[in-house]
Amino acid sequence: MFSPRRYESFIYIFFTLLLLFLPLAVPKWIEFLITIALIYTIAVLGLIPLSGLGGLMSFGNGAFLTLSAYTIGLLIRYLKIDSLALLVIPAILIPIIIAWIFSLLALRTRYIFFALITLAFTMLIYTLLLKFYVYTGGTDGLRIPNIALIKGILDLKVRDPVLGNAYAGYYITVITFVIILFITQRILNSPFALGLAALRDNERRAKDLGINPSILYSYAFVYSALTASLSGILYAISVGHIDPGLAHWTGPSAKIVFIATLGGFTIPGSILAAFIYTVLESYALKYLSYYWQFIVGSILLLILLTSPKGLLVLLESLPKQISRTQFLTYSKKSHSK
């Protein structure tokens, strides 16, 4: 019999191999676009358990992305650390710890209130970075120099070419993406995912069955913060410049939520949506630099209004496991006060 599940793994393996060897064939700008798309995908994949399964939409990703990017930027600026391996540890730990503490507060709320409280948190980070410009560089942002992977042992720098014109940051991004893809895949097939789905469908019943909502939700929230902080690190080292705009609600936060929605909160959907979004945005910027928002906005509006389940319509024939995870239903408004 035809087994779609096995098929899906083959697609991912093929996709990974393609990503690894693509730099040999394509010019550098395409490589950069792929890097950006993968950075978004990583953050979106982390959002799937919380938003897709748990039904809590978080706008906090931008905040954690910015926190880790600024951790790197500030450590380089003040402590003169110039080895990526040393920077990665605080840049992951700090956002995760803050996310866990914040989750104690934020998880008292549900539905739209959770979206709003995470939005407030993101904007709080934005205003703090903006107003304490003496330390953070304000709107000018911070420049991230081309740092070595491990100073002294592996002196390869992140924006130096490794293979043809492929730079090291690209491979780091691809490897991180594959790891997160694997972990997310495992999470979606775990009892944890079923618990989250139960909480989304009916929290009171799930509680009576012995599921602890605050523990499950906080794990999912911290996982989304973890992936967001990985995106932040990758963004900082690949782009080489960070500014507070990363934490503005119209920045990555909104984009990540957008891509997740377009992707219908599934793994293949998210990958597809991230690539389409990145290409769309950069081409709109190229040909209509003044009016790129208009183009992006109208296409997104069109997609949102015509197919509320996202680009998933295009992937309707893909494995069954996907439809199990497409959870946010947009049919009738369940607005609870």
Add this chain to the structure above:
Amino acid sequence: MAIEVATIIVINTLLYTAILTLVALGLNIVLGVLKILNQAHGIAMALGAYLVLTLTSLGLPLSRPLIVIVLLLAGLLGGILFASVTAILMIRKLIYYEAIYVLLVTYSIMLIAEDIIKFIWGARSYVIGEVYPLFGTVSIAGISYPVYYFILIIAASIITALTYIFIDYTPLGKMIRAVASDRETAMALGVRGDMIYFSAYIVGCLLAGIGGALTAPLLTLQPGFSLEFLLMAFIVVVLTGLGEIKGLPITAFIISLMRAVAVKFVPELEMAIPFLAMLIGLALRPQGLFGRG
């Protein structure tokens, strides 16, 4: 010294409360009736402000009463323009979607509308300099303030009062309240849904448009300027309670006071304090200060 500081804080607070109440009230009426948290609400405000720019640059012989009429007219026009373009989408389609999904749709409407404004008025920044000199200045506790500040506060208060009278005492206002508190029951009792949705939406947009027009002389008009007001209005709406109209000016006053005090004493936290208030308010009382349940 202390008196001067106190006067500055009081006047800034009142000024900001007046503007914020207009914008947030419109936002919350729409939210209460249509259950749509409209991220594009700031566009109505921006349209009002930009229309003031267009009307004042026509070269009319501007006198004091005329400028007030021009401001109000620009506000009404901006509100109606925005409402008429977006109403069908809002009432026929978005009303049936889930709250978070609505956030995304209205966000993309905002992206589109921002660029249309950029297309019409350009990306440069404008200052409307014709209004201040007409009214002169007044000196309070040794500091001179433009008289226009007080005109704005009074005008905004009158409009807010009129809105509350409309909502509380007119038949249409009562129907709007009925739909806001329980849509199905109100419909079952014979309230015509479409009409109520439309009138509530128009009222909300008009308030934002007038808010934008009255504020225009104080601002530097540039693309995206309305975003800051929209965010503050968001905070006021969330702290008051989603869809709660009662007590909204009080919340607006509290937020404005916090901001005015912060600007004076800890300017670094000026923007952060309202968001902190929203965060704590949501965590402790998600239904809002004046919300039920």
